[in-house]
Amino acid sequence: QRKNPFSSEDKLASKPVHTHRDPTYGRPPEGSQTEQRGKDAQSHVGKEVEELCLIIKSIGEVGEDGHVSVTFGQLFETYVTISNKVVGILLRARKHSLVHFEGEMLWQGKDDGVIITLL
Numbered sequence: 001q002r003k004n005p006f007s008s009e010d011k012l013a014s015k016p017v018h019t020h021r022d023p024t025y026g027r028p029p030e031g032s033q034t035e036q037r038g039k040d041a042q043s044h045v046g047k048e049v050e051e052l053c054l055i056i057k058s059i060g061e062v063g064e065d066g067h068v069s070v071t072f073g074q075l076f077e078t079y080v081t082i083s084n085k086v087v088g089i090l091l092r093a094r095k096h097s098l099v100h101f102e103g104e105m106l107w108q109g110k111d112d113g114v115i116i117t118l119l
Contacts, residue, residue: 048083049093055079056099056118067119072101073112090116 028034059078060070079086087106093099101116 045089045092048085048089049096049098051082052079052086052089052093053098053118055082056116060118063117067117069115069117071112072106072114072116073108075116076108076112 028038055078056070056075057068059074060068063069075090076086079089083089090099090101090106094101097119099116099118101114103111103114106114
């Protein structure tokens with residue numbers, strides 16, 4: 001309902017949708033410590049994703065399609081000694097199309113048989 005039924009005028013009740021968005025909206029000011037902390041955190045997570053991919057490559061097996069695969073259980077047991085954020089890093093790696101696995105989330109014990117494929 002874009003028209004106000006209680007108004008005698010034929011005006012739209014809501015304001016028009018703005019198509020121009022400020023590119024700095026929701027971002028810290030340039031050169032601030034907050035911006036630097038964000039960049040440092042992003043760099044750190046990027047390094048963890050790279051390390052995860054190297055671990056998958058080293059402990060996984062090459063399949064018929066040429067991709068390296070490992071089960072979540074095996075990866076969890078290996079990677080948890082390095083970092084307790086294995087699931088979060090896996091989700092980040094999938095977001096960047098570096099790995100593939102079925103399901104939205106992986107749970108220790110329940111999803112130990114899920115195959116994780118390095119792309």
